[in-house]
Amino acid sequence: MEVTKDLRDTNIIVDTKKIHDNMAMIKEMVGEGTEVMAVVKANGYGHGAVGIAKPLLEAGAKYLAVATLSEALELKEANLDYPVFIMGHTPDRLLHHIVEKDIAQTVFSIKQVQLLSQLAKEAGKTATVHVKLDTGFHRLGCIPSDEYVEEVCQMFEEDNICVEGIFSHLALVNDEENEKQYKLLCDFIDAVEARGFKFKYKHIADSIATVDYPEYRMNMVRAGALIYGMKGFHKGSLPVEQAMTFKTRISQLHSIKKGEGVSYDYLWKAEKDSIVATLPFGYADGYPRNLRDKGYVVINGHKAPIVGVICMDQCIADVTDIPDAKEGSEAIIYGDGTDGSMTIDEASKLADTNKNDIIARIPARPIRLYI
Numbered sequence: 001m002e003v004t005k006d007l008r009d010t011n012i013i014v015d016t017k018k019i020h021d022n023m024a025m026i027k028e029m030v031g032e033g034t035e036v037m038a039v040v041k042a043n044g045y046g047h048g049a050v051g052i053a054k055p056l057l058e059a060g061a062k063y064l065a066v067a068t069l070s071e072a073l074e075l076k077e078a079n080l081d082y083p084v085f086i087m088g089h090t091p092d093r094l095l096h097h098i099v100e101k102d103i104a105q106t107v108f109s110i111k112q113v114q115l116l117s118q119l120a121k122e123a124g125k126t127a128t129v130h131v132k133l134d135t136g137f138h139r140l141g142c143i144p145s146d147e148y149v150e151e152v153c154q155m156f157e158e159d160n161i162c163v164e165g166i167f168s169h170l171a172l173v174n175d176e177e178n179e180k181q182y183k184l185l186c187d188f189i190d191a192v193e194a195r196g197f198k199f200k201y202k203h204i205a206d207s208i209a210t211v212d213y214p215e216y217r218m219n220m221v222r223a224g225a226l227i228y229g230m231k232g233f234h235k236g237s238l239p240v241e242q243a244m245t246f247k248t249r250i251s252q253l254h255s256i257k258k259g260e261g262v263s264y265d266y267l268w269k270a271e272k273d274s275i276v277a278t279l280p281f282g283y284a285d286g287y288p289r290n291l292r293d294k295g296y297v298v299i300n301g302h303k304a305p306i307v308g309v310i311c312m313d314q315c316i317a318d319v320t321d322i323p324d325a326k327e328g329s330e331a332i333i334y335g336d337g338t339d340g341s342m343t344i345d346e347a348s349k350l351a352d353t354n355k356n357d358i359i360a361r362i363p364a365r366p367i368r369l370y371i
Protein backbone atom coordinates (compact mmCIF):
# COMPACT_ATOMS: atom_id res chain seq x y z
CA MET A 1 0.00 0.00 0.00
CA GLU A 2 2.68 2.43 1.05
CA VAL A 3 4.66 1.60 -2.08
CA THR A 4 1.81 2.19 -4.47
CA LYS A 5 0.15 5.06 -2.71
CA ASP A 6 1.62 7.77 -4.89
CA LEU A 7 1.13 5.97 -8.16
CA ARG A 8 -2.14 7.63 -9.05
CA ASP A 9 -4.18 10.73 -8.30
CA THR A 10 -7.47 8.81 -8.15
CA ASN A 11 -7.84 7.35 -4.67
CA ILE A 12 -10.40 5.87 -2.34
CA ILE A 13 -9.78 7.21 1.13
CA VAL A 14 -11.19 4.96 3.83
CA ASP A 15 -11.69 6.34 7.32
CA THR A 16 -10.97 3.25 9.42
CA LYS A 17 -12.13 5.03 12.56
CA LYS A 18 -15.55 5.45 11.03
CA ILE A 19 -15.58 1.78 10.02
CA HIS A 20 -14.66 0.88 13.60
CA ASP A 21 -17.19 3.24 15.14
CA ASN A 22 -20.00 2.14 12.82
CA MET A 23 -19.29 -1.47 13.78
CA ALA A 24 -19.19 -0.58 17.47
CA MET A 25 -22.51 1.24 17.09
CA ILE A 26 -24.12 -1.87 15.55
CA LYS A 27 -22.75 -4.03 18.38
CA GLU A 28 -24.10 -1.62 20.92
CA MET A 29 -27.50 -1.52 19.24
CA VAL A 30 -27.96 -5.30 19.04
CA GLY A 31 -26.72 -5.74 22.60
CA GLU A 32 -24.99 -8.46 24.58
CA GLY A 33 -26.70 -11.60 23.36
CA THR A 34 -26.34 -10.98 19.65
CA GLU A 35 -23.20 -11.38 17.54
CA VAL A 36 -22.45 -9.39 14.39
CA MET A 37 -21.01 -10.77 11.18
CA ALA A 38 -19.25 -7.97 9.33
CA VAL A 39 -20.05 -8.48 5.66
CA VAL A 40 -16.92 -7.64 3.66
CA LYS A 41 -17.74 -9.34 0.35
CA ALA A 42 -16.98 -7.54 -2.91
CA ASN A 43 -13.70 -6.28 -1.49
CA GLY A 44 -15.43 -4.81 1.53
CA TYR A 45 -18.03 -3.07 -0.66
CA GLY A 46 -15.18 -1.34 -2.44
CA HIS A 47 -13.38 -0.25 0.73
CA GLY A 48 -10.82 -3.07 0.56
CA ALA A 49 -11.65 -6.10 2.71
CA VAL A 50 -8.14 -6.60 4.04
CA GLY A 51 -7.74 -2.95 4.92
CA ILE A 52 -10.83 -2.85 7.13
CA ALA A 53 -10.68 -6.33 8.68
CA LYS A 54 -8.75 -5.28 11.77
CA PRO A 55 -10.88 -2.30 12.84
CA LEU A 56 -14.01 -4.42 12.34
CA LEU A 57 -12.71 -7.25 14.51
CA GLU A 58 -11.44 -4.80 17.11
CA ALA A 59 -14.92 -3.29 17.28
CA GLY A 60 -16.38 -6.71 18.04
CA ALA A 61 -17.24 -8.43 14.73
CA LYS A 62 -17.56 -12.18 15.29
CA TYR A 63 -16.93 -13.12 11.66
CA LEU A 64 -15.80 -11.48 8.46
CA ALA A 65 -18.42 -12.68 5.99
CA VAL A 66 -17.68 -12.97 2.27
CA ALA A 67 -19.50 -14.35 -0.74
CA THR A 68 -16.79 -16.44 -2.36
CA LEU A 69 -13.84 -18.69 -1.61
CA SER A 70 -11.49 -16.32 -3.44
CA GLU A 71 -12.53 -13.52 -1.09
CA ALA A 72 -12.09 -15.78 1.93
CA LEU A 73 -8.60 -16.80 0.81
CA GLU A 74 -7.56 -13.18 0.36
CA LEU A 75 -8.45 -12.48 4.00
CA LYS A 76 -6.76 -15.65 5.22
CA GLU A 77 -3.68 -14.72 3.23
CA ALA A 78 -3.58 -11.43 5.13
CA ASN A 79 -4.04 -13.17 8.46
CA LEU A 80 -4.71 -16.86 9.01
CA ASP A 81 -6.35 -16.07 12.33
CA TYR A 82 -9.14 -13.95 10.84
CA PRO A 83 -12.50 -15.68 11.41
CA VAL A 84 -13.99 -15.94 7.93
CA PHE A 85 -17.42 -17.15 6.87
CA ILE A 86 -18.48 -17.82 3.27
CA MET A 87 -22.15 -17.02 2.68
CA GLY A 88 -22.11 -18.40 -0.87
CA HIS A 89 -21.70 -21.85 -2.36
CA THR A 90 -18.26 -23.41 -2.66
CA PRO A 91 -18.05 -26.14 -5.32
CA ASP A 92 -17.00 -29.61 -4.14
CA ARG A 93 -13.68 -29.50 -5.98
CA LEU A 94 -12.65 -26.47 -3.90
CA LEU A 95 -13.84 -27.60 -0.47
CA HIS A 96 -10.34 -28.70 0.58
CA HIS A 97 -9.41 -25.00 0.87
CA ILE A 98 -12.16 -24.56 3.45
CA VAL A 99 -10.64 -27.25 5.61
CA GLU A 100 -7.02 -26.20 5.08
CA LYS A 101 -7.67 -22.58 6.01
CA ASP A 102 -10.31 -23.16 8.73
CA ILE A 103 -12.99 -21.18 6.93
CA ALA A 104 -16.63 -21.48 8.05
CA GLN A 105 -18.83 -22.50 5.12
CA THR A 106 -22.49 -22.29 4.14
CA VAL A 107 -23.93 -25.68 3.27
CA PHE A 108 -27.29 -27.00 2.14
CA SER A 109 -26.77 -30.70 1.43
CA ILE A 110 -25.55 -33.72 3.32
CA LYS A 111 -23.33 -34.56 0.34
CA GLN A 112 -21.29 -31.39 0.87
CA VAL A 113 -21.07 -32.06 4.58
CA GLN A 114 -19.94 -35.65 4.06
CA LEU A 115 -17.22 -34.47 1.71
CA LEU A 116 -16.14 -31.82 4.22
CA SER A 117 -16.18 -34.47 6.95
CA GLN A 118 -13.90 -36.71 4.93
CA LEU A 119 -11.48 -33.86 4.11
CA ALA A 120 -11.47 -32.69 7.73
CA LYS A 121 -10.81 -36.19 9.00
CA GLU A 122 -7.84 -36.56 6.65
CA ALA A 123 -6.48 -33.23 7.88
CA GLY A 124 -7.16 -33.96 11.53
CA LYS A 125 -9.43 -30.91 11.74
CA THR A 126 -13.02 -29.92 12.28
CA ALA A 127 -14.93 -28.12 9.54
CA THR A 128 -17.40 -25.46 10.66
CA VAL A 129 -20.63 -25.03 8.72
CA HIS A 130 -23.83 -23.00 8.83
CA VAL A 131 -26.91 -24.55 7.24
CA LYS A 132 -28.80 -22.41 4.74
CA LEU A 133 -32.58 -22.60 4.73
CA ASP A 134 -34.53 -21.26 1.77
CA THR A 135 -37.53 -19.47 3.24
CA GLY A 136 -38.70 -17.95 -0.03
CA PHE A 137 -35.83 -16.04 -1.62
CA HIS A 138 -34.95 -19.12 -3.74
CA ARG A 139 -31.31 -18.14 -4.02
CA LEU A 140 -29.45 -20.65 -1.86
CA GLY A 141 -30.53 -23.33 0.57
CA CYS A 142 -33.29 -25.92 0.68
CA ILE A 143 -36.92 -25.27 1.47
CA PRO A 144 -38.18 -26.60 4.80
CA SER A 145 -39.35 -30.23 4.71
CA ASP A 146 -39.23 -33.31 6.91
CA GLU A 147 -36.53 -34.68 4.61
CA TYR A 148 -34.39 -31.57 5.09
CA VAL A 149 -34.82 -31.78 8.88
CA GLU A 150 -33.59 -35.35 8.60
CA GLU A 151 -30.65 -34.30 6.44
CA VAL A 152 -29.62 -31.53 8.80
CA CYS A 153 -29.79 -33.88 11.79
CA GLN A 154 -27.52 -36.20 9.83
CA MET A 155 -25.08 -33.30 9.33
CA PHE A 156 -24.75 -33.01 13.11
CA GLU A 157 -23.78 -36.67 13.30
CA GLU A 158 -20.97 -36.51 10.74
CA ASP A 159 -17.46 -36.79 12.19
CA ASN A 160 -15.18 -33.76 12.27
CA ILE A 161 -18.06 -31.40 11.50
CA CYS A 162 -19.30 -28.57 13.66
CA VAL A 163 -22.78 -27.47 12.59
CA GLU A 164 -22.38 -24.10 14.22
CA GLY A 165 -25.26 -22.16 12.76
CA ILE A 166 -28.34 -21.98 10.62
CA PHE A 167 -29.55 -19.04 8.60
CA SER A 168 -31.84 -17.64 5.96
CA HIS A 169 -32.19 -14.35 4.13
CA LEU A 170 -35.15 -11.98 4.07
CA ALA A 171 -36.47 -10.83 0.71
CA LEU A 172 -37.77 -7.71 2.50
CA VAL A 173 -40.96 -7.71 0.45
CA ASN A 174 -43.22 -6.45 3.25
CA ASP A 175 -43.91 -7.03 6.94
CA GLU A 176 -46.16 -9.98 6.27
CA GLU A 177 -43.64 -11.78 4.05
CA ASN A 178 -40.81 -11.07 6.51
CA GLU A 179 -42.87 -12.60 9.29
CA LYS A 180 -43.62 -15.65 7.13
CA GLN A 181 -39.94 -16.18 6.31
CA TYR A 182 -38.87 -15.69 9.90
CA LYS A 183 -41.45 -18.16 11.13
CA LEU A 184 -40.36 -20.79 8.60
CA LEU A 185 -36.80 -20.49 9.92
CA CYS A 186 -37.90 -20.69 13.56
CA ASP A 187 -40.13 -23.71 12.94
CA PHE A 188 -37.33 -25.48 11.12
CA ILE A 189 -34.89 -24.76 13.93
CA ASP A 190 -37.42 -26.05 16.46
CA ALA A 191 -37.84 -29.27 14.50
CA VAL A 192 -34.09 -29.92 14.42
CA GLU A 193 -33.50 -28.87 18.02
CA ALA A 194 -36.38 -31.09 19.17
CA ARG A 195 -34.18 -33.93 18.03
CA GLY A 196 -31.51 -32.88 20.50
CA PHE A 197 -29.24 -30.92 18.17
CA LYS A 198 -28.47 -27.29 18.97
CA PHE A 199 -27.39 -24.43 16.71
CA LYS A 200 -25.07 -21.95 18.36
CA TYR A 201 -25.89 -19.18 15.90
CA LYS A 202 -29.18 -18.39 14.17
CA HIS A 203 -29.44 -15.49 11.75
CA ILE A 204 -31.70 -13.95 9.14
CA ALA A 205 -31.17 -10.16 9.36
CA ASP A 206 -29.07 -8.06 6.99
CA SER A 207 -28.40 -4.34 7.62
CA ILE A 208 -31.89 -3.11 6.89
CA ALA A 209 -33.57 -5.84 8.93
CA THR A 210 -31.13 -5.34 11.80
CA VAL A 211 -32.25 -1.74 12.18
CA ASP A 212 -35.88 -1.94 11.09
CA TYR A 213 -36.88 -5.30 12.56
CA PRO A 214 -35.17 -5.83 15.93
CA GLU A 215 -37.45 -8.83 16.45
CA TYR A 216 -35.58 -10.70 13.71
CA ARG A 217 -32.06 -10.22 15.05
CA MET A 218 -32.03 -13.71 16.66
CA ASN A 219 -28.55 -14.17 18.15
CA MET A 220 -26.54 -13.04 15.13
CA VAL A 221 -26.94 -10.44 12.38
CA ARG A 222 -25.12 -10.00 9.08
CA ALA A 223 -24.38 -6.33 8.58
CA GLY A 224 -22.86 -5.04 5.37
CA ALA A 225 -24.14 -1.63 4.26
CA LEU A 226 -24.29 -0.35 7.85
CA ILE A 227 -20.59 -0.78 8.56
CA TYR A 228 -19.78 1.46 5.60
CA GLY A 229 -22.23 4.08 6.81
CA MET A 230 -24.96 3.35 4.26
CA LYS A 231 -28.40 4.05 5.68
CA GLY A 232 -30.93 1.96 3.79
CA PHE A 233 -33.31 1.48 6.68
CA HIS A 234 -36.78 3.02 6.93
CA LYS A 235 -38.40 2.37 10.32
CA GLY A 236 -35.51 2.52 12.75
CA SER A 237 -32.36 4.56 12.58
CA LEU A 238 -28.70 4.40 13.47
CA PRO A 239 -26.30 7.34 13.02
CA VAL A 240 -23.63 5.45 11.07
CA GLU A 241 -21.36 7.59 8.90
CA GLN A 242 -20.06 7.13 5.36
CA ALA A 243 -16.46 5.93 5.65
CA MET A 244 -15.42 6.40 2.02
CA THR A 245 -14.19 9.46 0.16
CA PHE A 246 -13.33 9.18 -3.53
CA LYS A 247 -10.90 11.81 -4.79
CA THR A 248 -8.87 12.73 -7.81
CA ARG A 249 -6.94 15.69 -9.24
CA ILE A 250 -7.34 17.69 -12.43
CA SER A 251 -4.94 16.35 -15.05
CA GLN A 252 -5.41 19.08 -17.69
CA LEU A 253 -7.35 22.27 -18.33
CA HIS A 254 -8.69 23.28 -21.75
CA SER A 255 -10.06 26.61 -22.88
CA ILE A 256 -12.74 25.92 -25.45
CA LYS A 257 -14.82 28.18 -27.64
CA LYS A 258 -18.59 28.54 -27.59
CA GLY A 259 -20.13 25.74 -29.67
CA GLU A 260 -17.24 23.32 -29.32
CA GLY A 261 -18.03 19.81 -28.05
CA VAL A 262 -16.18 17.50 -25.68
CA SER A 263 -15.69 13.72 -25.44
CA TYR A 264 -17.23 11.06 -27.70
CA ASP A 265 -19.84 12.29 -30.13
CA TYR A 266 -19.50 15.83 -28.77
CA LEU A 267 -22.69 15.16 -26.82
CA TRP A 268 -22.07 18.26 -24.70
CA LYS A 269 -21.30 21.55 -26.40
CA ALA A 270 -20.17 24.73 -24.70
CA GLU A 271 -22.86 27.40 -24.52
CA LYS A 272 -20.20 30.04 -24.07
CA ASP A 273 -16.43 30.21 -24.11
CA SER A 274 -15.54 27.76 -21.34
CA ILE A 275 -12.81 26.11 -19.35
CA VAL A 276 -13.10 22.36 -18.97
CA ALA A 277 -10.98 20.08 -16.81
CA THR A 278 -9.93 16.55 -17.62
CA LEU A 279 -10.21 14.25 -14.61
CA PRO A 280 -8.36 10.91 -14.51
CA PHE A 281 -11.24 8.64 -13.52
CA GLY A 282 -13.88 6.89 -15.57
CA TYR A 283 -16.32 4.03 -15.61
CA ALA A 284 -13.48 1.53 -15.21
CA ASP A 285 -13.03 3.06 -11.76
CA GLY A 286 -16.61 2.12 -10.95
CA TYR A 287 -18.08 5.54 -11.71
CA PRO A 288 -21.54 5.07 -13.19
CA ARG A 289 -21.39 5.83 -16.90
CA ASN A 290 -25.02 6.96 -16.80
CA LEU A 291 -24.06 9.96 -14.66
CA ARG A 292 -23.33 11.91 -17.84
CA ASP A 293 -24.93 15.32 -17.50
CA LYS A 294 -25.95 14.45 -13.91
CA GLY A 295 -22.73 13.85 -12.00
CA TYR A 296 -20.43 16.49 -10.63
CA VAL A 297 -17.22 16.77 -8.65
CA VAL A 298 -16.40 19.37 -6.02
CA ILE A 299 -13.33 21.51 -6.59
CA ASN A 300 -12.33 24.22 -4.11
CA GLY A 301 -15.76 23.90 -2.52
CA HIS A 302 -17.67 24.42 -5.78
CA LYS A 303 -19.64 21.97 -7.87
CA ALA A 304 -18.20 21.27 -11.30
CA PRO A 305 -20.67 19.39 -13.53
CA ILE A 306 -19.37 16.43 -15.48
CA VAL A 307 -19.99 17.15 -19.14
CA GLY A 308 -20.07 14.87 -22.15
CA VAL A 309 -19.68 11.11 -22.30
CA ILE A 310 -17.85 9.53 -19.36
CA CYS A 311 -14.94 7.56 -20.78
CA MET A 312 -13.37 4.40 -19.40
CA ASP A 313 -10.49 6.15 -17.67
CA GLN A 314 -11.26 9.85 -17.86
CA CYS A 315 -14.06 12.33 -17.83
CA ILE A 316 -14.45 16.06 -18.29
CA ALA A 317 -15.90 18.66 -15.94
CA ASP A 318 -16.93 22.24 -16.66
CA VAL A 319 -14.84 24.43 -14.36
CA THR A 320 -15.55 27.77 -16.06
CA ASP A 321 -17.12 29.22 -12.90
CA ILE A 322 -14.79 27.64 -10.40
CA PRO A 323 -12.32 30.03 -8.88
CA ASP A 324 -8.71 28.93 -8.92
CA ALA A 325 -9.23 25.53 -10.58
CA LYS A 326 -5.76 24.48 -11.67
CA GLU A 327 -4.07 21.44 -13.06
CA GLY A 328 -3.45 19.36 -9.91
CA SER A 329 -6.43 20.80 -8.01
CA GLU A 330 -8.22 18.22 -5.91
CA ALA A 331 -11.66 17.06 -7.05
CA ILE A 332 -13.99 15.16 -4.72
CA ILE A 333 -15.93 12.49 -6.59
CA TYR A 334 -17.84 11.03 -3.61
CA GLY A 335 -17.66 12.71 -0.23
CA ASP A 336 -19.63 13.05 2.97
CA GLY A 337 -21.65 15.96 1.62
CA THR A 338 -19.59 18.72 3.17
CA ASP A 339 -18.67 21.40 0.66
CA GLY A 340 -21.56 20.07 -1.39
CA SER A 341 -19.73 16.89 -2.34
CA MET A 342 -21.81 14.10 -3.82
CA THR A 343 -22.62 11.44 -1.23
CA ILE A 344 -22.91 7.80 -2.20
CA ASP A 345 -26.60 8.07 -1.43
CA GLU A 346 -26.99 10.88 -3.96
CA ALA A 347 -24.85 9.08 -6.55
CA SER A 348 -27.06 6.01 -6.24
CA LYS A 349 -30.20 8.05 -6.82
CA LEU A 350 -28.76 9.91 -9.81
CA ALA A 351 -27.51 6.63 -11.29
CA ASP A 352 -30.86 4.96 -10.65
CA THR A 353 -29.45 2.15 -8.51
CA ASN A 354 -28.78 1.41 -4.84
CA LYS A 355 -25.93 2.49 -2.58
CA ASN A 356 -24.36 -0.95 -2.31
CA ASP A 357 -24.09 -1.08 -6.10
CA ILE A 358 -22.27 2.25 -6.23
CA ILE A 359 -19.59 1.20 -3.75
CA ALA A 360 -19.31 -2.53 -4.49
CA ARG A 361 -18.67 -1.86 -8.18
CA ILE A 362 -15.49 0.14 -7.46
CA PRO A 363 -12.71 -2.11 -8.72
CA ALA A 364 -9.15 -2.48 -7.45
CA ARG A 365 -7.77 0.27 -9.71
CA PRO A 366 -8.38 3.34 -7.54
CA ILE A 367 -5.77 3.14 -4.83
CA ARG A 368 -7.09 2.63 -1.30
CA LEU A 369 -5.63 4.85 1.38
CA TYR A 370 -6.51 4.05 4.98
CA ILE A 371 -6.56 6.86 7.48
Ligand SMILES: *Cc1c(COP(=O)(O)O)cnc(C)c1O
Pocket (backbone or CB within 6 Å): 039, 041, 087, 169, 205, 206, 207, 208, 222, 223, 224, 225, 226, 356
Ligand atom coordinates in the same frame (compact mmCIF):
# COMPACT_ATOMS: atom_id res chain seq x y z
C1 LIG B 1 -24.61 -9.22 1.21
C2 LIG B 1 -25.30 -10.00 2.22
C3 LIG B 1 -25.62 -9.46 3.46
C4 LIG B 1 -25.35 -8.02 3.81
O1 LIG B 1 -26.28 -7.20 3.20
P1 LIG B 1 -26.41 -5.64 3.58
O2 LIG B 1 -27.71 -5.25 3.03
O3 LIG B 1 -25.28 -4.93 2.91
O4 LIG B 1 -26.33 -5.56 5.05
C5 LIG B 1 -26.22 -10.28 4.40
N1 LIG B 1 -26.49 -11.57 4.12
C6 LIG B 1 -26.23 -12.13 2.94
C7 LIG B 1 -26.56 -13.56 2.70
C8 LIG B 1 -25.63 -11.37 1.94
O5 LIG B 1 -25.38 -11.92 0.76
